[in-house]
Amino acid sequence: MNKQTETVLNYHNRTKHSLERYARGPESIDWEDQPDQFRRFSGCEIVTLPLPGTGLEPLFADLDTPETIPAKPLNLSNAGLLLELAFGLSAWKQFGPSRWALRCNPSSGNLHPTEAYLISAGNTFIKSGVYHYVSHDHSLEQRCRFSDNSLDSGMLIGLSSIHWREAWKYGERAFRYCQHDIGHALGALQYAATALGWSVELQAEWPDGDIAKLLGLDRDDFKKQEHESPDMICRIHTHADSKPLDAKALLEAAVSGDWFGKADSLRAYHMYKWPVIDEVSAAASKPRTEEPDWQTTRRPPRMAAETAPGSPRHFLHPWRSEVSQPVGNRCDQPLIKSSCTKTATQIIRQRRSAQQFDGKMPPMPQTDFYRMLAAVMPTTAAFELWRWPPKIHLFIFVHRVEGLVPGIYALPRHNDALEPLQAATLADFDWRKISDALAFYHLYSGDCRQIAKTLSCHQPIASDSAFSMGMIAEFGEVIEAEPWLYRRLFWECGLIGQTLYLEAEAASLRGTGIGCYFDDSMHELLGIKNDEFQSLYHFTVGKPLEDKRLETLPAYGHLGDVV
Structure with a gap:
């Protein structure tokens, strides 16, 4: 085992929550000292995007067949709409003097460590260069101006993480949550692009070092503890004459370009230090790869x-x-048609994380339940950008689903995972296939509400819901092969989570991602005895209870009239 792999595995094990103790985090939290959710760079030219709020014609159900959605032209308005639907504000909440923003892309604790960048090369609607997206203002800050105007690479989106933003509240476990959020953001980008008739190509070969150079993250423009870590580059395909991406020329244009601006301080006191996050970030740094x-x-x-x-x-x-x-290790299941009659933009903008559920809700319709499960399978449009065999499988606590006995169920997301999952879990599980449309298996019958609640750090949202789940990763061999794949496992979890968030809204329900759970207690319940498989994310879906004390305000009302 090399040093990088050892560092990653040590981090994973030391940041597990258990019934006896939680992973290391701050002993106290000063809510008045919360980091600024909105990064800004002083000294940049500002490109004001057209006012957000435009609707698109495709229904949410139309996203199942992206080939039927006409492509919108690439212009400043539609580029802005892509950024808004993927990374922008969805609403403001207010309670007394406190006011906070919600966004289209989910985030652990609503802390939003993910930053988004637009890279333009050869577009007529905006000068070639690198731009930082400010979701609060719905504007772009030009960080770099390319001197080479001959590039024709179209439009790309870059994502990075400010780990400290998450660590301010969650301490050492924050690195995990930042990776979840990258997966959420990737899913949000995929849905937004599909609604516009566009598609997303994940530039999976790029090393972190090149991403940092392209986005300017390796420059001395950041406060030390508030630096951004590179995560991914995506190319947006919008028209017929897309040319092959010349990554080398694009990178050279950024390195030789004119850079502007310094990152403003996030204006919070760094009371606690979490060096283990920097250690695992370095150990999980991605090299250039053949994908x-x-x-x-x-x-x-x-x-x-x-x-x-x-x-x-x-x-x-x-x-x-x-x-x-189709390849042999995929589960090529037919997608159950969505009955949702709302537009895709309506569903995307109404996405929320439920704070509490109605524990007396009637059972959710079985067709909606199976639709959600089918939607997270790897051959659906939501996973069109994902270039690898699935490594994440679902173990589901069914509480209130029409026609299903309460208990524990499993959804392997590729066929070859079935036997290893059976061998790794309790012999008492019956693994009885109960659906003709899905590789969905019954394991155990019984009321698991209290178990689900306890496993998810005693949170009632895991028991008062229609169902909750643990996302179980093929782990040990993956990390030993390449330690940076640790991050990609969490990205896949986040991509599943974003799909469930939107599918829940389409079914008139609501979802919530759960990053706080007792890792090894979940493994013990399932019978998992080693690191062949590990639980990386929990999720729950149910009927939300709205807090009527909170006032909801328009997302961009502070900018003036919004469409």
Whole structure:
């Protein structure tokens, strides 16, 4: 085992919560000293985006078939709409003198460690360069102006994390939550792009060092403890004449470009230091890699004609091969059609995290439940950008679902995982397949509400819901092979979580991600005895109880009239 792998595994084990103790975190929290949620760079030219609030025609159900959604033109208004729907504000909440913003992309504790950047090369609607998105103002700050105007790479989106923003509240476990949030943000970007008729290509080969250079994160423009860590670059495909990305030329343009601005302080006192986060961040740094062209094999056969050369959708997926065939280790399940009649933009903007559920809710319809499970399978449109076999599988505590006996169930997300999961869990589990449409298995019958609540740090949201779940990762061999894959496992969890958030809203319910749970107690319940599999995220869906004391205000009312 190399040193980087050892560092990652040590971090993972020391940041587990247990019934006896929680992972190390601050002994007290000064809520008046919370870090600023909105990063700004002083000394940059500001590009004001058109006022947000525009609606799009596609229904949420239309996102199942992205090939049927006409592509919007790439202009400043639609680029701004992409940023708003993916990373922008969704509302303000107010209680007495306290006022706080909600966003379209979820975040642990509403702390929002994720920062978004737009990179333009060869577009007519904005000068070529690197721009930081300020969600509060719905504006772009130009951080870099490219001197090479011959580049034609279109539009890219970069994501980074400010680990300290999360650590201010959650201490050492914060690195995990930052990775969850990157997965949430990736999912939010995918849904926003699909609603515009565009598509997202994850630039999976890029090393963290190159991402940092492109986004200017390696510059001495940040307060030491408030630096940003590079996470990913995504290319947005919007039109037929997309050219292959010249990553080397793009990077050279950034390195030789004119840079502007310094990051404003996040204006909070750094009372606690968590050096283990910097240690695991360094150990999990991603090098340049050769990645599979996963898009060539992920679509089931029924989609092959839709992505053949000359078809309306083919130009949005230029990295696909001409023929699409399912591979053996995928669960190619048919997606149950959504009954939601709201538009995609309505669902995206109304997404919330429930604070409490109605523990006396009637059972949720079984069709809605199966729809949610089918939506997180790897061959759906939500996972179109994901280039690897799935590593995350779901163990579900069913509490209130029509036609299902309360108990524990499992959803392996690829076929080859079934036998290893069976071997790693309790022999008493019956693993009885109960759905013709899904690889969905019954394990145990019984009221598990108190168990689910206890496992999720005694939180009632895990028991008062229709169902809750643990996301179980193929872990040990993955991390030993490449320690930076630790981050990608959490990204996959966040991508699943974002899908569940939106599917819950579409079913007139609500979801909540749960980062606080007792890791090894969950493993013990399932019978997992080593690190072959590990629990990385919990999630719950139910009927929300609204706090009527809170006032809801428009997301961008402070900017003036919004469409």
